[in-house]
Amino acid sequence: MERMYPLVSEKLPHFFHGGDYNPEQWPAEVRDADMRLMKLAHWNLATVGVFSWVSLQPAPDQWDFDWLDAVMDNLAEGGMFACLATPTAAPPAWLSHQHPASLRTDAQGRRHRHGNRVNYCPNAVAYREACAEIAGRLAERYKEHPALALWHVSNEYGGVCYCETCAGEFRRWLEAKYGSLDELNERWYTRFWSHTFTDWSQIEPPLQHGESMPALRLDYRRFNSDSLLGCYLNEARILREVTPGVPVTTNMMGAHPDMDYHTWAPHVDVVAWDSYPSVRSAPEQISFYHDLMRGLKRDRPFLLMEQTPSSQNWQAVNALKRPGQMRLWSYQAVAHGSDSVMYFQWRRGRGGHEKLHGAVVAHAGHENTRVFQEVAELGEELEKLGDAVLGSATQAKIAVIFDWQSWWTLDATSGPVRDKQYVQTLIKHYAALRERNIMVDVVSPETALEGYSAVVAPMLYMVRTEWAEKVTEFVRGGGRFVATAMTGWVDETDLAYLGGYPGALRQVLGVWVEEIDALFEDQANQIRMKQPFGPCRGEYKCGRLCELLHAEQAGVLGTYGADFYAGWPVVTENRLGEGFAYYIGTDPEQEFLVHFYRTICADCGIFPPMEGGEGIEVTLRSQKDRSFIFVLNHRDEVSFVDLGDRHYCDLLTGRTHTANVPVRGFDVRILEEVEPTPDQDAPQEKPAE
Ligand code: GLA
């Protein structure tokens, strides 16, 4: 077999199966029991060291690595590996007390007291120095250790600091960006409310009781994301220097508002992320984040670094994953490009905030629990699955553009509605495609568009001129491009485009937007299709945002049904060169999007990897010479998938199938096409129900 991409770690040519392990919270006998239980659970990778700072460095000049030495040795002896974490997400009390300025200051300007976690100022020199020291010591100590497979830098970077140190760094960051105060004043439009700055020292972070101009808030988010990235790099650089062959990552959090992960992605060797859906999350909501995270690095799989084996403890209602659901969602991550299934946490702690968070080992302390058994069975199954899927690609012909910059700018903007619903809007469009199991990449605007047949950019509020040029070329060359309400209103520093929205995209879309109406929740308008656009025909509801737009070169596909702008264009199509650009000037009901994208996909010749019954999700992962179709049944009752007259082997059962194949409730099949063989007539599996 020819793998599409290399393995994450040559040391561990298996699905990573493991997760957060906190031996520092337990006495030696429990740690011994852990080793036996981990074998039973078919774990091969334990994330150790996260939050263990005070156990490694009880005082500024005191170090204790003995316990970690023993844990690393035990893992190696047991044939397991370590995803070794630097403990820097939770600085010890002595550090905070010695360096109060290393603590975070909130938006009210209050310096926090010591406590909780991720409570450091990302620009505090004392914090950065202490991090560098402990990262360096860990790297030196374990660089040759056979268990070391992966570095896990800190934990879930996030949050914002507004302290004096950050203010100073912010000014330096701005100076480097704008060069002069004049330029900054121009780009920030500071004559408004007489906000012109005459000295760099006048610029402050956007404290709640202070300056709040949108352009400043936007730059502060960029700066803060860069500051947190600086913390990551501070450690990653050292780890890379000492252990050049060991991959370095940190656990990300999906569509998190504090970091523009697109700027982080080049600095991690593999994207790793923590997935915590609610049991009520729709399958497309869950997979959207997997695809967003995979899209950070398009040329390799990602890692599911954390998920709960049963329940969370921090949601309002922490329902248990139903029997089979943890396995289903684990395979969903794999189906969308993960080469790992990992959990938070190995063992429930006796105290602290997370003692009621789901864990592989319950407070009962043994293996005879539902959750342990499900984890162990999944681990065994992943082992049997072998390495065929590892390093395979998840290829899509359609890209949805996700842009932290537009999201931040929309959020910093007053009007036309307070809650812009940027992420929800993206998920609506994505779900309309996934509903039919169309493979989708969720990528940054910087992504090269070659290779895609269609590009969807919902609410891309901030459009850079070069991006508009790239899209124009894409459409001219035969691509389909879809944009929606509130696209192309501002430039990179939040200055509105003059001459009509969608600014730089006006020519490619062939429309200009004159006004935008905001609708209350109990109000709606309609999209009336002038002629059928494939299955998109008749009338659909729309609401929230209704743009009053003029079709210039574009043809009108649909018009508003009501209000004083009844009859105005709302859905348009512009032919440009070999391609088409579409504009949807409102927030339509889901059914409209489902129908609309059916036509777009049909026009581009994009089809799902396979057709299935209700509740069935399908994805495709491919090696150079092998392809795997993942079939997941998200309903708790039997459904089916249609194999037509082809024959497929289910890698999980070893059986061959053809035609309509049942998939039990919450069950998964991984199918690979095979030549029909005599045993094709062997009795088919019967669904349990
Ligand atoms: C995050 C953290 C973990 C733990 C879990 C609980 O993902 O990284 O340390 O707190 O949440 O769900």
Ligand code: ZN
């Ligand atoms: Zn700070």
